[in-house]
Amino acid sequence: MAIDVGVGLWTFQSTAHHPRSLARQYRGFPAVAQRVEELGYADIWLGEHRFWYDAWCPAPLMPIAAAAAGTDRLRFGTAMMLLPQHDAVRLAAVAETVQGVAAGRLELGVGLGHRDAEFDGLGLQRRQRGKRMESGLDVLGERFLPSSVWVGGMAPAALRRLGSRGMSSLMPQTLDAETTRRAIATIDAAAAEAGVPRGRVGMLKDVWVETGDHDRAWFLARLREHYLEEAGAWWVMKGERHGFAMPDDLEAQVQRVVDSAVVGTPDEVAAELASLEALGVDHLVARPCFDFVAPEVLDVELEVFATTVLKEVGR
Numbered sequence: 001m002a003i004d005v006g007v008g009l010w011t012f013q014s015t016a017h018h019p020r021s022l023a024r025q026y027r028g029f030p031a032v033a034q035r036v037e038e039l040g041y042a043d044i045w046l047g048e049h050r051f052w053y054d055a056w057c058p059a060p061l062m063p064i065a066a067a068a069a070g071t072d073r074l075r076f077g078t079a080m081m082l083l084p085q086h087d088a089v090r091l092a093a094v095a096e097t098v099q100g101v102a103a104g105r106l107e108l109g110v111g112l113g114h115r116d117a118e119f120d121g122l123g124l125q126r127r128q129r130g131k132r133m134e135s136g137l138d139v140l141g142e143r144f145l146p147s148s149v150w151v152g153g154m155a156p157a158a159l160r161r162l163g164s165r166g167m168s169s170l171m172p173q174t175l176d177a178e179t180t181r182r183a184i185a186t187i188d189a190a191a192a193e194a195g196v197p198r199g200r201v202g203m204l205k206d207v208w209v210e211t212g213d214h215d216r217a218w219f220l221a222r223l224r225e226h227y228l229e230e231a232g233a234w235w236v237m238k239g240e241r242h243g244f245a246m247p248d249d250l251e252a253q254v255q256r257v258v259d260s261a262v263v264g265t266p267d268e269v270a271a272e273l274a275s276l277e278a279l280g281v282d283h284l285v286a287r288p289c290f291d292f293v294a295p296e297v298l299d300v301e302l303e304v305f306a307t308t309v310l311k312e313v314g315r
Contacts, residue, residue: 044077169187
């Protein structure tokens with residue numbers, strides 16, 4: 001198998017179920033990055049959100065710059081910078097500066113954003129996000145190597161948008177095999193029509209190698225608890241209603257996340273991840289961390305994954 005394997009997502013969340021010191025998380029991130037590099041992962045990914053009590057990182061390029069200065073090989077990705085919420089020219093300038101600090105090791109992932117409160121808080125109209133995304137991608141395409149810009153989403157419009165620009169795709173964790181094949185075919189067709197090389201194809205996956213007390217049941221319970229809190233408050237379903245107002249829909253979405261998680265022994269996890277390459281995925285962002293795993297438990301998991309699964313599936 002020949003696939004790059006990174007790890008994520010670091011968001012610096014402090015939730016009701018897992019409260020943590022934000023200042024300590026930010027100060028400790030460079031050491032985390034050094035540890036991830038030491039273990040042999042290809043990259044580490046951070047998320048972006050703002051205007052909510054859980055304190056998602058509102059400016060992930062800043063901790064990336066701090067951590068890049070203390071590492072040599074590790075690449076740094078964003079999954080995702082919410083491009084329509086930024087002035088694209090200014091974002092590109094900041095990203096170029098960080099790219100310099102990181103000696104070319106920045107993978108700039110961008111997405112649409114979906115939460116009304118974030119657009120409202122910035123004085124933007126959510127319904128304009130598609131147009132802002134298009135123009136923003138044009139700006140980034142002029143300043144960065146297209147394949148180093150990763151675009152999130154699974155809607156056909158999003159896939160055609162990135163494919164026609166030769167940009168890379170970072171797909172969500174809940175896609176099944178057939179949906180993944182169709183998505184990649186859409187990207188291929190858009191790239192061919194535009195006459196540009198296709199970018200890379202990446203996928204996020206919630207992943208956990210069982211370790212002692214922290215087995216399948218433990219991880220899936222933590223994953224469910226986390227997504228219930230996050231999706232209930234963040235996701236807008238069926239128009240303007242949020243997840244907590246629609247418990248049946250919320251439960252169905254959380255169950256899709258739980259069902260798509262890759263959990264088991266090292267051999268079981270490696271075998272399931274190997275199937276992604278057969279679909280055309282060439283980059284995996286493994287997610288043992290969505291900021292709900294205690295640091296000492298996470299460190300053990302990162303080492304176990306690196307010494308078992310990573311050596312089997314990584315480039």
